[in-house]
Amino acid sequence: MSKQLQAVVFDWAGTVLDFGSQAPMGAFVQLFARYGVAISIEEARVPMGLAKWDHIHALGTDARIAAEWARVHGRVFSDADCDELYEVFTPMNRESVRQHATLIPGALEVVQALRARGLKIGSTTGYNRPIMEVLAPLAAAQGYVPDNLVCAGDMASARPGPLMMVKTLGDLGVWPPSSVVKVDDTVPGLQEGRAIGCWVVGLAVTGNMLGLSEAQWQALPAAEQQRLREQAGAELLAGGAHFVVDGVAQLPGALAQIEALMAAGCLPG
Missing domain, CATH: 3.40.50.1000 (HAD superfamily/HAD-like)
Known part of the structure; x- marks a missing residue:
């Protein structure tokens, strides 16, 4: 020892x-907004610390957000949706970290x-x-x-x-x-x-x-x-x-x- x-x-x-x-928060909010689902900064912060794919998945499967996603898209938030959002998120976060370094x-x-x-x-x-x-x-x-x-x-x-x-x-x-x-x-x-x-x-x-x-x-x-x-x-x-x-x-x-x-x-x- x-x-x-x-x-x-x-x-x-x-x-x-x-x-x-600060850097990831706006990106998460903007990401879901791009897909017609409004989330708050407070909601976006809850899974913080997880890998970003896992973070997006946690948001997409949150009870309130998942219900809104299903209402807007007519289907349950899936891993395939998460893959797509993750690909969109990475360049957004790459840009936002420049402003918060x-x-x-x-x-x-x-x-x-x-x-x-x-x-x-x-x-x-x-x-x-x-x-x-x-x-x-x-x-x-x-x-x-x-x-x-x-x-x-x-x-x-x-x-x-x-x-x-x-x-x-x-x-x-x-x-x-x-x-x-x-x-x-x-x-x-x-x-x-x-x-x-x-x-x-x-x-x-x-x-x-x-x-x-x-x-x-x-x-x-x-x-x-x-x-x-x-x-x-x-x-x-x-x-x-x-x-x-x-x-x-x-x-x-x-x-x-x-x-x-x-x-x-x-x-x-």
């Missing part, structure tokens, strides 16, 4: 860049500090490889280049299962999973860390749980910020997070607590 951290694995949108995970404040500094400690930096994402071919260079231009990248579609199955994390640990050459921390703003992203036996840290403010831009968040009264923070934190803890912080900038505090537990012989569980 390792008593030292070896790696931290980050999600992308809502975690290291795109405060509020800014690193979240503090993310780069935290990553640099982790590297200085000798930790490896992994990454998994619900985005597919064509979307990441646009987004990864935009992140690199700002200084963020993780040691690996595993996309939805790279493995036989994606979140909430463990396979993307299995590939990541193999890429990084680290083991056991209990020496790794997975950081994510969605429940499926946390669950992929739990599925392989990693420590998991949820992000309550900067990602999908609140879905607010940095400016929208900063404009809220302190009491409302606290209410939303607590609400999002409770959802992430219920979804499997060992610790919850506002964003990556606050990650070092959670890592210190994890390292103290490891020193005492505790395992993630």
